[in-house]
């Protein structure tokens with residue numbers, strides 16, 4: 001059984017919990033598009049575009 005994945009509207013991180021593990025925001029969205037895996041935020045154009053400073057899995061668009 002697959003867990004539903006949510007994306008934090010604040011920092012775009014994926015979570016399966018009811019709050020974001022990173023910023024503790026409860027403002028989550030089940031409507032998202034695209035997936036970016038950031039390993040090295042300092043060496044990633046996507047990370048710069050999305051203002052990401054922590055490695056992890058992020059959504060490109062959050063509804």
Ligand SMILES: [Zn+2]
Nearest residue numbers: 008011020023
């Ligand atoms: Zn967050």
